[in-house]
Amino acid sequence: MTLFARIAQSIALAFSLTLAAPPASAESVVIVADEAAMAAAIETAQSHLPRVFDAVIDADGKAHPALILKVAFPVEDGEEIIWIANAARAGKQLTAILANEPVYLAGLAAGDKVTFDEDLIADSGLAGDAGRLFGHYTTRVLLETMPEDQAARVRALLSEDPQPATWR
Numbered sequence: 001m002t003l004f005a006r007i008a009q010s011i012a013l014a015f016s017l018t019l020a021a022p023p024a025s026a027e028s029v030v031i032v033a034d035e036a037a038m039a040a041a042i043e044t045a046q047s048h049l050p051r052v053f054d055a056v057i058d059a060d061g062k063a064h065p066a067l068i069l070k071v072a073f074p075v076e077d078g079e080e081i082i083w084i085a086n087a088a089r090a091g092k093q094l095t096a097i098l099a100n101e102p103v104y105l106a107g108l109a110a111g112d113k114v115t116f117d118e119d120l121i122a123d124s125g126l127a128g129d130a131g132r133l134f135g136h137y138t139t140r141v142l143l144e145t146m147p148e149d150q151a152a153r154v155r156a157l158l159s160e161d162p163q164p165a166t167w168r
Helices: 003-018 035-056 137-145 148-157
Strands: 067-075 078-090 093-098 113-117 121-127 133-135
Touching: 035 067, 035 121, 035 133, 035 137, 067 113, 121 137, 137 148
Parallel strands: none
Antiparallel strands: 067 078, 067 121, 078 093, 093 113, 121 133
């Protein structure tokens, strides 16, 4: 596994632990965040997806291992938002593996392959050469909801600007 892939999987795991969901028997998962700020973060992340894909998906549709995507999979009572890695793209569909353990996606586990439509993507993350993470627009909103020590650890992983300088 490449350094970027290890970083991406480590970040996915860290975020999944940071934002761990209650057991499947719980009625719902609630992350208290500014809904307008979160909606804006998702919209911004989605607007940057074409640039992200141009930069990290090769001619065969295989994504660079430094890319992770946050996907909102439909479930019975809404959606389960989960990070995926090792993506491949064909048209508007992607196939990837679940980077953390799902709670509400029945019959699936971390490491399982999933296929989904591009419009389910809520965010992207890309490990840069210096090990700092670009993207993570929704994560940046969630920082405000985390205990300060936890938020400081996550901030230390994120790039100052969500976009690499060459994209601005």
